Amino acid sequence: MEQSSIAAIELEMALLVRQLVSMTTYKKNGSLDRAAYLLLHHILASPACSVKSIADEFHLDISTVSRQVASLEQRGYISRMPDQSDGRSYTLAITEPGAEVLKENQEARQEGVRQLLKDWEEAERQAFGELLRKFNTACLEQS
Amino acid sequence: MEQSSIAAIELEMALLVRQLVSMTTYKKNGSLDRAAYLLLHHILASPACSVKSIADEFHLDISTVSRQVASLEQRGYISRMPDQSDGRSYTLAITEPGAEVLKENQEARQEGVRQLLKDWEEAERQAFGELLRKFNTACLEQS
């Protein structure tokens, strides 16, 4: 029945969020916090992004992104250039040190996941990755 | 290759935690916060649990659980009885109102998930639920 699969997903999601928050916030994997990591990842992938465009994409409050961007800039991991066509906005870009620290963190995090899933079948890992992507997409589309 | 599935899971997990935090913390589904919900769930399922046993089970700090338990007790959702065999400890149990509010919240949350996944194949939902459970188990076992 649909009933039981929904119930299982709902409960496991509640458990998962707690574990992930605990793992990524209080017992860090690398030097970047969760928000900084995702932000760098996105800025690397999106050449001409702004505070607003990031907030829209991730459904975060613009003030939240503003602070995260300020923090990354202060650490020298991104640069901001005044937007030519709009004096209110900035164009964000990752810097050389930013790209390096992102890569280091990415590797540390991936190593963590690799350890966690070392006994899984590769087919399970693939299926899990795809389902997670699909779930994330559904979350973003819904709101 | 293992490489790409690990990378996909790692990235999607980072995205997921943000979305789940946002959904369950700032735009609530029901009257119980995330911690209270999981706690009630656990207390219902585990007859004779204590602050310590819960902290161990979830790998949380005992002070965190202590506050969450105090909050639930204050709202009348659980009761605590002095442990017969250990004067330092209490036995926790869910109350009638606690069971009710848990059920309401559970239904609201499940309805949210149902909406989110309404276009999925039932087989996908089942697979996802099972993989999530397996992942959560792996997280708990690792630490």
Added chain:
DNA sequence: AGTATATACTTGTATTATACAAGTGAAGGT
């Protein structure tokens, strides 16, 4: 039995990541 150590819990304080509200200055429509 008495004392020292370990344990269960509480309380104080800090941190992280978020939201909402208010403020500033630039853009754009009429």
Added chain:
DNA sequence: ACCTTCACTTGTATAATACAAGTATATACT
């Protein structure tokens, strides 16, 4: 030219966690 909307910043609040210190009970050792 003025009013409104928009991009961004800053102030403040909140939730959920951790760590550290304190209290009272339990256990172990001599």
